[in-house]
Amino acid sequence: MAESEGAEDRKxxxxxxxxxxxxxxxxxxxxxxxDEHPTSEFAVPEGLEPPPAELEGSAFARPGxxxxxxxxxxxxxxxxxxxxxxxxxxxxxxMRTMLxxxxxxxxxxxxxxxxxxxxxxxxxxxxxTLRIGELMLAGGEGAEDVEAAMLAxxxxxxxxxxxxxxxxxxLSITHQPSLVDDPVSASRTVRRRGTDYNRLAAVFRLxxxxxxxxxxxxxxxxxxxxxxxxxxxxxxxxWALTAAAGLLAGAASILVGGGVAVFFAxxxxxxxGDRLAWVCAGRGLPEFYQFVVAAMPPAAIGVAISLTGWxxxxxxxxxxxxxxxxxxRALVAAVQDGLTGFYITASARLLEVMYLFIGxxxxxxxxxxxGLQLHASPNPEEVLQITERPPVQIAAALVLVFTFAILLQxxxxxxxxxxxxxxxxxxxFGALHYAGGIPPVPSTAVAAGxxxxxxxxxxxxxxASALPYVTAAIGPLLxxxxxxxxxxxIAEGRLDKGLASLVxxxxxxxxxxxxxxxxxxxxxxxxxxxxxxxxxKRGAAKRTRGY
Numbered sequence: 001m002a003e004s005e006g007a008e009d010r011k012x013x014x015x016x017x018x019x020x021x022x023x024x025x026x027x028x029x030x031x032x033x034x035d036e037h038p039t040s041e042f043a044v045p046e047g048l049e050p051p052p053a054e055l056e057g058s059a060f061a062r063p064g065x066x067x068x069x070x071x072x073x074x075x076x077x078x079x080x081x082x083x084x085x086x087x088x089x090x091x092x093x094x095m096r097t098m099l100x101x102x103x104x105x106x107x108x109x110x111x112x113x114x115x116x117x118x119x120x121x122x123x124x125x126x127x128x129t130l131r132i133g134e135l136m137l138a139g140g141e142g143a144e145d146v147e148a149a150m151l152a153x154x155x156x157x158x159x160x161x162x163x164x165x166x167x168x169x170x171l172s173i174t175h176q177p178s179l180v181d182d183p184v185s186a187s188r189t190v191r192r193r194g195t196d197y198n199r200l201a202a203v204f205r206l207x208x209x210x211x212x213x214x215x216x217x218x219x220x221x222x223x224x225x226x227x228x229x230x231x232x233x234x235x236x237x238x239w240a241l242t243a244a245a246g247l248l249a250g251a252a253s254i255l256v257g258g259g260v261a262v263f264f265a266x267x268x269x270x271x272x273g274d275r276l277a278w279v280c281a282g283r284g285l286p287e288f289y290q291f292v293v294a295a296m297p298p299a300a301i302g303v304a305i306s307l308t309g310w311x312x313x314x315x316x317x318x319x320x321x322x323x324x325x326x327x328x329r330a331l332v333a334a335v336q337d338g339l340t341g342f343y344i345t346a347s348a349r350l351l352e353v354m355y356l357f358i359g360x361x362x363x364x365x366x367x368x369x370x371g372l373q374l375h376a377s378p379n380p381e382e383v384l385q386i387t388e389r390p391p392v393q394i395a396a397a398l399v400l401v402f403t404f405a406i407l408l409q410x411x412x413x414x415x416x417x418x419x420x421x422x423x424x425x426x427x428x429f430g431a432l433h434y435a436g437g438i439p440p441v442p443s444t445a446v447a448a449g450x451x452x453x454x455x456x457x458x459x460x461x462x463x464a465s466a467l468p469y470v471t472a473a474i475g476p477l478l479x480x481x482x483x484x485x486x487x488x489x490i491a492e493g494r495l496d497k498g499l500a501s502l503v504x505x506x507x508x509x510x511x512x513x514x515x516x517x518x519x520x521x522x523x524x525x526x527x528x529x530x531x532x533x534x535x536x537k538r539g540a541a542k543r544t545r546g547y
Contacts, residue, residue: 095151124219125153125154126154127186129164132149132150133150133166139193139197139467140193141333144342146166152207153207157219167342168344169348170187172188173187196408197411197414197468200467234409238278241407242274245274247403248399248407249269249270250264251396252266252400252475253265254392255396256481258316259313261312262313265301265305265317266317266320269297270324273293273297273298274294288358292359294363297321299364299368302317303378307375315378318484322483326509327356328474332471337349360483361487365487368491390430397422400475400476401418401419401475401476408471418473421451421455422451424451425447425473428450441504441508442511445514448514449516451473455469456519456524474512478508486498486501
């Protein structure tokens with residue numbers, strides 16, 4: 001029994017027993033070489049006692065007369081750090097904050113929607129994200145808000161390390177599960193654009209529900225709701241839109257000094273222009289030619305009134321028609337994209353605005369030139385002579401904003417709010433410009449700033465897009481009179497005055513766009529944003545020139 005135990009002890013217990021450098025059985029291991037001792041050069045030699053821990057004469061010892069209070073701990077426990085709860089603010093602000101962070105610095109997502117043990121279906125989540133972004137971009141939403149919505153949907157279904165990208169006609173999103181896995185990318189092209197703020201509001205409600213942890217929406221349910229949003233018809237019939245276009249032009253003509261006859265003439269011209277534009281759209285003509293055709297009937301009615309010698313303000317008829325055509329919505333979106341760093345999308349939107357504006361110029365100039373050949377005698381100076389009638393103009397501004405909201409297909413619950421916002425904007429402009437004598441450009445910028453401020457606050461209160469509360473409210477501030485005066489001066493051969501007036505109109509339009517964006521940024525001072533540590537503050541754009 002003892003022999004068996006000794007044999008058992010002699011058995012190799014690992015592969016080291018078979019090494020070529022292992023000593024054979026029965027031979028003692030040689031002592032290690034002198035230079036292979038695992039001791040430090042500063043170790044105390046054998047036979048010597050170690051020195052006292054605190055020897056007064058040592059160069060490394062602390063003097064006996066020296067005393068220092070204990071310092072703070074060098075490490076703070078993670079439980080003592082302030083915990084940033086990103087769910088305390090609306091998803092728009094949370095996602096904007098994350099978009100401005102590097103991908104590696106973003107917090108790990110807490111999926112708001114449950115998925116199976118196998119994890120989220122990555123291709124389907126990316127496809128749903130792109131479809132939601134497509135509807136928002138086609139509805140006129142800014143590029144930053146579209147990216148925020150796409151990131152919110154992806155993170156709600158458990159996809160971390162996602163990077164959405166939005167340009168004027170292309171959306172793409174990339175998901176990389178980890179640093180060693182291959183990324184998955186998907187893209188979608190926006191082919192058709194349409195103004196339907198009712199559909200845009202429904203998309204925002206869907207994103208808000210998907211992002212809310214207390215609402216359980218599966219991928220199938222989200223797809224079903226998205227399909228219903230696509231199939232939904234417009235909230236207002238075609239005849240209501242045509243009537244709204246006529247009322248808008250008539251209210252604008254009252255706003256610039258017209259009377260009852262001018263109101264009906266401007267409304268008739270806008271209705272004819274709207275119907276002709278619908279015919280051109282049905283024939284597949286580009287939007288540029290639709291604006292050219294839509295600008296002709298109001299100008300033709302104004303020239304006809306001048307030829308008949310009727311004692312009414314014919315210029316107000318043409319100006320009212322221009323109010324219904326000026327692309328203020330696209331200009332505000334272009335400037336907003338530029339100020340938030342989306343320069344490619346901003347450039348494309350500005351180019352679109354320029355094409356549409358040139359189409360309006362061509363349509364009006366052709367009619368004015370023909371009228372001058374027929375010896376029409378328009379009075380250019382009456383364009384800038386606006387009679388101050390505060391109660392009438394305030395009522396006209398409210399009607400203008402109301403009808404503008406109908407044309408934008410807004411939900412009925414937002415129409416009265418945006419009408420009130422537009423009325424406040426016009427009262428502010430009138431108080432600064434007419435009563436205070438301030439030039440029109442700064443007065444317009446201040447009034448537009450209030451529009452952006454109140455619109456952003458209303459949208460945050462209702463967790464919705466800001467466009468339904470802002471776009472229609474800028475209608476009374478559009479530079480219709482300056483545009484018509486410039487076109488009439490060019491048609492009469494006064495090129496210097498015409499170009500100066502068009503530049504003034506462009507300055508007013510930019511003042512509107514910048515004021516709206518500035519007001520929206522100021523509104524963030526009154527709202528509680530996501531709680532962030534000092535290392536995750538909102539990053540500003542760096543300078544690209546100088547050094």
